[in-house]
């Protein structure tokens with residue numbers, strides 16, 4: 001796995017938009033002065049007449065998208081997660097969520113892997129915010145292949161969708177030939193009976209690495225990729241809880257309101273088992289190189305393996 | 316302004332620019348363009364205008380400065396370091412793990428930083444709050460907020476403007492860095508906020524347009540601002556993005572990119588030459 005191709009999922013977003021330009025003429029793309037960084041600029045190049053830069057004005061961008069959607073357009077809107085889910089939360093809630101608009105909120109630079117820009121730009125709360133909106137679909141792809149598939153699926157889906165993309169180049173571990181994306185369906189990436197690791201986004205690949213390391217220590221860890229955090233795949237979680245008896249969740253997001261709590265809510269009601277969460281522990285991020293920050297916050301294979309081992313042994 | 320003072324300010328500005336390049340180069344990321352365009356006005360504020368005490372950064376009666384365009388932290392940090400709030404050497408720790416000098420200003424960690432910022436459009440509201448507090452407490456400190464010309468596309472900036480004028484916050488002075496560029500290109504191509512002076516006038520501000528790199532005009536503007544009662548002031552500071560480093564001049568691509576070693580050497584040589592000429 002060492003010499004795997006790496007690609008940031010925001011690149012995948014840009015590529016998927018370029019493909020959508022030809023497939024679906026209802027697609028329009030809006031950005032807020034970050035087209036270069038979010039990669040929506042790739043669509044601008046391909047299809048300038050359907051690209052609109054709204055400037056540094058995220059609230060207006062969201063409202064404009066809602067208006068476009070009422071007229072049959074399919075707006076894909078992008079900025080950093082902090083400035084969409086964060087800055088424009090209430091506009092998303094009331095102008096997109098409540099009227100159930102067909103708008104695709106494509107937020108890049110999520111989580112602490114934003115790196116050097118620091119806490120003001122590292123959104124560790126977007127999943128929590130977006131999950132709380134009734135009717136919002138929330139997707140957090142794990143790699144390039146999945147991210148592209150998610151954008152395509154969102155275009156075909158009727159209703160508001162939030163998709164979270166990353167800034168850093170991430171290993172492309174899914175294989176395009178056999179990869180199948182279905183909104184709301186978790187993916188069993190590795191079977192196991194001692195403990196289950198449920199991960200999303202960048203943390204899925206780290207969890208696979210952790211499971212390999214655990215296997216060498218005689219621990220048989222199951223790995224599940226939850227790309228759709230809402231609606232969550234209850235069946236795959238309940239089955240894992242019943243068959244492995246313990247779940248470790250891993251996300252590049254706050255432990256409050258994210259994947260971990262979504263999973264725990266399912267198990268608490270339907271198959272109570274111990275759920276341990278890895279994520280940002282109720283703290284703000286800080287400046288530094290992305291990979292260094294992920295390590296420092298335990299968002300890496302080593303820590304996942306250690307926590308999963310302790311959990312398996314505590315059963 | 317007399318020639319000696321002007322020369323001193325120009326020398327300080329040049330050193331502050333070097334500190335900007337030093338920080339961004341060592342961090343391998345950050346925002347040099349807008350940091351360099353605001354340097355002269357910032358130098359004037361910290362070295363001539365503002366009543367601050369590096370030994371007592373939280374002094375209650377100090378004048379306040381809010382960097383609403385928080386991405387230009389390298390300029391603020393360099394000004395603060397040269398003013399004596401912390402060692403100039405510390406500029407090299409910019410954006411590193413454990414550093415006080417975060418990618419965007421963090422008032423909890425950095426001496427001299429009056430407000431946390433980085434999400435555009437928000438700092439100026441906080442500045443309004445500080446100015447209002449001075450009115451409540453009958454204090455005569457002044458509050459300065461530095462905005463980007465792209466930043467003023469945010470609706471919140473105009474909510475803050477409406478509030479400041481309505482509450483007659485004549486102790487508030489906003490400065491707009493009119494360098495004509497934002498990330499995606501020219502402000503007039505992206506989502507034009509122009510005409511800027513007319514907008515602030517319509518919002519009830521005392522408006523002064525100046526050349527941001529001319530210390531006489533800078534001084535005249537801040538002096539005039541202090542004499543105006545009942546209205547906040549907006550200084551529209553027409554600037555050149557990347558000022559001081561030849562290859563960064565007027566280039567949107569240098570908004571948020573760090574120089575490599577070779578580019579760093581060129582920038583430092585240019586600034587050293589400028590400094591030597593001034594110190595002759």
Ligand SMILES: Cc1ncc(C[n+]2csc(CCOP(=O)(O)OP(=O)(O)O)c2C)c(N)n1
Pocket residue numbers: 032033034056083087346348349350384386387433434435436462463464465466467492494496497498556570
């Ligand atoms: C709310 C918000 N949206 C987007 C950004 C990302 N961003 C950082 S700097 C910038 C452009 C700023 O342009 P301008 O205000 O003209 O700054 P200057 O030219 O003085 O550097 C953008 C869009 C941000 N920091 N905050």
Ligand SMILES: [Mg+2]
Pocket residue numbers: 349463464465492493494495496497
């Ligand atoms: Mg600008």
